Every structure is written in C-alpha cells, then in structure tokens.
Amino acid sequence: MSLIRFFSRLIVGLIFIFSGFVKAVDPMGSTYKFTDYFTAFGLDTLTSLAFPLAIFLSTLEFAVGMALVFDARKQLSAWGAMIFMGIFTPLTLVLAITNPVTDCGCFGDALILSNWETFGKNVIILTLTLILFFGRKQKERSYPLWEQNLLVFLSIVFPIWISVYSYNHLPIIDFRSYHIGANINDGMMIPENAPVDEYKSILKYEKDGLVKEFDETNYPWQDSTWTFVDSEQILIKEGFTPPIHDFSISNETEGDITDQVLHDENYTFILVSKEIDKLNEKSLPGIKDLWLYALEKGYSFIALTASSMEECNEFKTNHEMPIEFYNTDEIQLKTIVRANPGLVLIKNGTILNKWHYNDFPAAKELKGDLAAYSITKHQKLNIKLVFISIISTLLLFICLFLLLSRKTKARK
Known part of the structure; x- marks a missing residue:
C-alpha cells in the first residue's frame, strides 16, 4: 500500500x-x-x-x-x-x-x-x-x-x-499558435480531405396546434396537413479547425488586406492593441520612433485593434500619430501578444519577433538585417531557458535522490 x-x-x-x-x-x-x-x-x-x-x-x-x-x-x-x-x-x-x-x-x-x-x-x-x-x-x-x-x-x-x-x-515560454517562428499562413491552412463539421437538420412542423420535430429522413413533405414552422442545424461532429482561425486585417477604407500583409516579402511591424483607449501611453514615444524608423527603411508599420475606427481616428488626432489602423478579432489580438500595446515583426507571414511595451527596442538597436537581429535575440533567450531548465532538472533529481536516501536509511 x-x-x-x-x-x-x-x-x-x-x-x-x-x-x-x-x-x-x-x-x-x-x-x-x-x-x-x-x-x-x-x-x-x-x-x-x-x-x-x-x-x-x-x-x-x-x-x-x-x-x-x-x-x-x-x-x-x-x-x-x-x-x-x-x-x-x-x-x-x-x-x-x-x-x-x-x-x-x-x-x-x-x-x-x-x-x-x-x-x-x-x-x-x-x-x-x-x-x-x-x-x-x-x-x-x-x-x-x-x-x-x-x-x-x-x-x-x-x-x-x-x-x-x-x-x-511576455510569457517566458509561448505555447500559442502565434509564437516566434510560426508562419501565420501555414497556421490557417486546412489540409486536403480534412474532416468537416457535420450537422443534423431539425425540421419543425405543426398540425392541429401540435408542433413536432422531424429530421431529413422522415419529415412530412407529402402530407399537406402539416405546416412548416422552423428549422435549425445541430452540430453532431466537429471537423478540423486550423490552429489559427478568425484572423483577418481590414478597415473601411481598404477592405480586407490580410493576404497582402501575410505575403509581403518586406518587413512589417504590427502594433497590437485590443482596446485602443486602454493602450499604455508610456509606450507612445517608443512607438513613434519605431514608426519613423520603419518609414525611413521602407518597412510597413500598421496597427491592429478591436476598437472602432472612430476611436482610432480620435487616438491618431490626439497623439499626432499617422499610423494606419485595421480591425482584427479581439480574441486573436489577445492571443497574438499578451500586452496592450504589443509589437510584432513579420515577414512573408512568419513571426520573427514580438515585444511587450516594456521591451520595445530603440530604433538605434535595429541595425543590419532584422531577421538576423531577431534570431540572435531569440537564440540568447533560448540559451538562458535551456540553462535554467538544466539547472532546475538537476536540482529536482538531487532533491529526489536525497529524499529517497533518507527514506531508505529510515527503513533500515
């Protein structure tokens, strides 16, 4: 026992x-x-x-x-x-x-x-x-x-x-579909022959004041004494859902530009703020510097939010920030980066780097190729995490060994 x-x-x-x-x-x-x-x-x-x-x-x-x-x-x-x-x-x-x-x-x-x-x-x-x-x-x-x-x-x-x-x-380990290195295009793909959602149709008919439910196999289509009332679809089996779904980039002026952004072979900075009125204003100077840096280098710099365009236009006017805002599903924004605002760097749909507003890089730090800069930063972080993991695992095994040794001696 x-x-x-x-x-x-x-x-x-x-x-x-x-x-x-x-x-x-x-x-x-x-x-x-x-x-x-x-x-x-x-x-x-x-x-x-x-x-x-x-x-x-x-x-x-x-x-x-x-x-x-x-x-x-x-x-x-x-x-x-x-x-x-x-x-x-x-x-x-x-x-x-x-x-x-x-x-x-x-x-x-x-x-x-x-x-x-x-x-x-x-x-x-x-x-x-x-x-x-x-x-x-x-x-x-x-x-x-x-x-x-x-x-x-x-x-x-x-x-x-x-x-x-x-x-x-930001989370020291990112388990989400929008982690650094992930390709958003790949995350939205549905494989061929993937299972699809299966639904059952419920048809409601009325006769003599009584409403009865039928399905597609037994509904009284030849009996004129029954009157159709309503129908509904019931999900009976879920199909394949890609890791990234409901992701889109659009506004009233340009429409949907999702494909344009995700297939851009140049660098794109994406400012993420799920609620623009709750954006941390201490980050504004850094955002302006990075926007000017992107403008100088010929990179794209856009902002994604779930707020209304009226709120966005008011924000741009009040803070003199001519960044183009686009709407994206709020759940997707919360999943992309856990900060308001957060910053994401992508190229051809691949996430190269992400920053919390407390860690926005200074424009002068972004020298040379941005992909090389991001890889170097990420490698240094991975080395730290591996080192911490090894030390933690060793300490765990040492503690378990000491614990088992004590119990063995106690039995003797």
Whole structure:
C-alpha cells in the first residue's frame, strides 16, 4: 500500500506542478479564461478578480504539487489537493454538460483538452488524491520541519516571480499558435480531405396546434396537413479547425488586406492593441520612433485593434500619430501578444519577433538585417531557458535522490 501511495503522490504532484507552471508563465491567458467563465455564468461583476485569481490558483497548484512530490507538510498538502480536486471535479462536470467555454484552460495553452476530457482527467486525479488523503496520517519518518517549510516557501515565491515577470514582459515560454517562428499562413491552412463539421437538420412542423420535430429522413413533405414552422442545424461532429482561425486585417477604407500583409516579402511591424483607449501611453514615444524608423527603411508599420475606427481616428488626432489602423478579432489580438500595446515583426507571414511595451527596442538597436537581429535575440533567450531548465532538472533529481536516501536509511 505504501508503494501505491508513493506513486499516487508523485503522479498527482507532478500534474499539479505542470499545471501550475504552464499557467504561471502566462497569467494573462488564465485571466482571459476566468473572464470568459464569469461572463458565461453571468458573473460579470467578478471579472476584476480574474487576474489575482489566476496568480493565486497557479501558485497554489505549484506549491501543493511540490509539497506532494517532496513529501513536505503531508497533512496540508493532502488537504490542499483534496480541496482543489473536490471543487474542480464537480465544476468540470458542470462545464462538460453546459459547455459554456470549449477549452477549460486547466493546462493553459500547453495542452488543450475538451471539457469532457478534463472531467475524465479530474476523476482519475481525484481517485489518486483520495488515496493520499486517507493515508495522510500514516506515520513515516520525515525530514526536519524547517526544511519542509523552506520548500513550501520557495514553491510559493517561484510561480509568483514567474507570473510577475511574464506579465511585465511576455510569457517566458509561448505555447500559442502565434509564437516566434510560426508562419501565420501555414497556421490557417486546412489540409486536403480534412474532416468537416457535420450537422443534423431539425425540421419543425405543426398540425392541429401540435408542433413536432422531424429530421431529413422522415419529415412530412407529402402530407399537406402539416405546416412548416422552423428549422435549425445541430452540430453532431466537429471537423478540423486550423490552429489559427478568425484572423483577418481590414478597415473601411481598404477592405480586407490580410493576404497582402501575410505575403509581403518586406518587413512589417504590427502594433497590437485590443482596446485602443486602454493602450499604455508610456509606450507612445517608443512607438513613434519605431514608426519613423520603419518609414525611413521602407518597412510597413500598421496597427491592429478591436476598437472602432472612430476611436482610432480620435487616438491618431490626439497623439499626432499617422499610423494606419485595421480591425482584427479581439480574441486573436489577445492571443497574438499578451500586452496592450504589443509589437510584432513579420515577414512573408512568419513571426520573427514580438515585444511587450516594456521591451520595445530603440530604433538605434535595429541595425543590419532584422531577421538576423531577431534570431540572435531569440537564440540568447533560448540559451538562458535551456540553462535554467538544466539547472532546475538537476536540482529536482538531487532533491529526489536525497529524499529517497533518507527514506531508505529510515527503513533500515
């Protein structure tokens, strides 16, 4: 039984760590998801809590997971996992039945699950959690309490630091379809022979004051005593959905210029602001400098927003900024870059670089070929991430080795 508890603790702990981490690296993604849930359930007044709730839950998940993996504060970690799964398992059942939001967001953008898949996953985790919860009072020798408390403390500080950094810059790991190196044209392609959505037609007919539903195989088309009332289409099987969809660039003056922008072999700077009236105004000097730089080099510089053209024209007048604004779906804008404003550099539809408004490059930094500049910057970031990953993995294995060594000695 102790072996079952051991593997249950590792499996639940690692899932909690993974779930907490992938949400911590993208706090705005979790914020948008909570906002969607609040809106779907008519709780719009709670949307202001979405961001702090995103930070709190990712931190809680990560800390509980670390405590479980390293067998720290056994009582608290077992209670934490039990409360977490006791709340979210029935909640995901409700979401699976009502389907207010198609993606639960439980693993951020790193792993997309349907609501029914999420519920099934939670049932399995809840089963393992129950094993831990009812075995939490089993007496086993453990390491000093101060070491356990230190582990829990660091497990709280780490995801908070990651969340704050990612919020003030960009997610340190980008799991979305608009990551650096992605080609938007490729992301919108639908393969040949890809499955398409399948619908069932429901036809409503009335006779003698009674309305009855039929389908295309049995509707009374030859019986004149029935009167057609209404029809509806019900989705019975979803087809293939490309990673990037509902993406377009248009305005009232030029119409749709999506293909023109995505097939431009020159560089294009795209300023992204989902709500122009909430754009961080400290970024305006940097935007003007970059616009002048693009103008001088012959590069395109456009802005994408979900705001109305009237708001855009007012913004351009007030800030003396002659940038051409285009409309794009708000969800796509929130997915492209987690900042307002954010900046994207593309060429022939490929995303070469992205910046948070806190990291907009100075025009004087952009020397030489922009593709080479972007690749160099991205390589340096990747080297840092690889180094951090290697160090973190080594520390994890060392801690696991020490933990297993202590337990082996305790049994002897």
